[in-house]
Amino acid sequence: MKVGDLVKIPRASIGIPAGSMALIVGRSGSLGSDGTSIWKVHLIDRPRHMRRFLQGDLELVASSCKR
Numbered sequence: 525m526k527v528g529d530l531v532k533i534p535r536a537s538i539g540i541p542a543g544s545m546a547l548i549v550g551r552s553g554s555l556g557s558d559g560t561s562i563w564k565v566h567l568i569d570r571p572r573h574m575r576r577f578l579q580g581d582l583e584l585v586a587s588s589c590k591r
Contacts, residue, residue: 527550529588530545530584530588531585533545533577533582534583547566552564563576563578563579
């Protein structure tokens with residue numbers, strides 16, 4: 525995953541229904557010995573609502589391409 529990718533949040537959490545779509549806007553660091561990435565995302569239906577998710581809690585829908 526990288527900045528600009530479109531992702532789906534498969535599990536519901538407080539205030540976020542399962543299947544919500546989001547755009548990755550940054551990397552917030554990593555966690556644990558395996559280096560799991562933490563991503564900052566903006567929810568599509570709430571553009572001012574930024575959240576952080578572990579990479580394992582996101583599903584890639586469409587990858588951005590850089591030229």
